[in-house]
Amino acid sequence: MRLLYTINFFMNSPEELVDFIQHGHQRYLPHLSIDCVVFGYHDQQLKILLLRYHGQENWNLPGGYVEWQEGLTAAAHRILSEKTQLVNLFLQQFYTFGDSPIRLNRIDIQNNHNKAFAKANVAITEQHWLSNRTLSVGYYALVDYQEVTITPEYLVDDYAWVDINEVPPLSYDHNEILDKALLTLRSQLYQQSIGLNLLPEKFTLPEIHSLYEAILGKQFDRRNFRKKMLALGVIRQLDERRKIGPHRSPFLYVFDLENSNKVLEAGAGVAL
């Protein structure tokens, strides 16, 4: 059962924004952020969620800061729920970024922030906490595309789901973060119950088939794919069908959680 809550937002008024800029250093750890690569699936395409902040040209991954007394994983969940209203997401840490030039040199960051935060009428100086060098912990999330309701924050001018094959240049090193997330997702595809979070509870074989093709960027034989998924025991066929218009009704399947967990334990897990 997936639970959907409506949660409290983050910065949805000019006052909250100014408070964030002026007092954020009292609330958040400096030098550390979290960036989330949110994968969604729709229309046979694998997409990611991008945000564009006020005054910036480039798109960004949704991200945020860690509170002083907050666990890292908890922070990732909070940040994501602030952007998507989804909780109980599948969320996986995959790498911490601290090498690219943008993460060593703070000039561009200061510049960017000044544009983004122009709405607040508060200048971000070189000494300001937001101008600090910041390392970023990358998490990827998997969401059921149709259940996500994006409620942009005050600072977010625009958001978009974009196909992973048509991702524009992003701010900072976010393209690099995305690339690594995608690599990780692909390598973990058969070890984690990936589809569980990208598909509705009941789905058809063609649906999960297309999903795997979209994620891995290649094609699979229908018959062999079904055999493999059943042999691995990650999905189970139901005795129901779905009506899909003027065509034969496909069977419905569900993820077999008991078996999936066994598969997970067997495959040692971690990758790079």
Place this chain on the structure above:
Amino acid sequence: MRLLYTINFFMNSPEELVDFIQHGHQRYLPHLSIDCVVFGYHDQQLKILLLRYHGQENWNLPGGYVEWQEGLTAAAHRILSEKTQLVNLFLQQFYTFGDSPIRLNRIDIQNNHNKAFAKANVAITEQHWLSNRTLSVGYYALVDYQEVTITPEYLVDDYAWVDINEVPPLSYDHNEILDKALLTLRSQLYQQSIGLNLLPEKFTLPEIHSLYEAILGKQFDRRNFRKKMLALGVIRQLDERRKIGPHRSPFLYVFDLENSNKVLEAGAGVAL
């Protein structure tokens, strides 16, 4: 060719220690550390390097802080070279730890530090930079056990190579870090040229066979193991043998770097 350099040390005098405690916050990013799990192989056992700091009962993983203008990967290499004198190590980031109680609550840390730094005669207050909440980025390293020369820092009372099956309770959440490192190592064993860094340049089949058994904690059939390694193309048999006393002389093998790289590119890489 592996290169061994002697590098500059870190804290090898009371003066440097006091300087570190008093002025470290000017040199290092706060709230962030790096911990390294150094795997070494000897006597058919997989071991890790542990340090014990002055005044502490428990053992620690070698670790350190990131300089303000230093890349994260560079910091990991620097920290490790300060402890082992080895450079050009295989070093792999595997997870960032920020959830366990010790990483949320700074009391114990302050307490520990006061014992450890007693040598310096400088009290670590609750406001001191070393008492801050600290997240840690985990790296694991693989070293050729016989080439490592440990030169303990001033603060390090003792060091030890301990079998991974006999690891005592460590400080902070270091046992958790070790567990995750080991999981990662195991899952990446056939994708990375792991053995390259744990064995001498030329090695016998029984040697690499025992290494794999030690890492994975289970046994493999000699004949099948050889077939698999040769089929994967990661090792190549030489026309030399090694004298090993009153027994048949085993052939020597080397890693086939050309082929290993191909294998690496093929296998998507990342895991967690």
Place this chain on the structure above:
DNA sequence: CCAAAAGTGTTCCCACTACACCCATGT
């Protein structure tokens, strides 16, 4: 000659691949 360790080949089975025709449904 003996003890200890290394070298080597075959069989079996399962998992993955390739491949094409029939069925169901709504218009």
Place this chain on the structure above:
DNA sequence: ACATGGGTGTAGTGGGAACACTTTTGG
């Protein structure tokens, strides 16, 4: 009836697992 998409089985192949005897060497 037909167009569209879904469902299904078989044969071949290659890689992994199981398995035991012979050879080398120094003492």
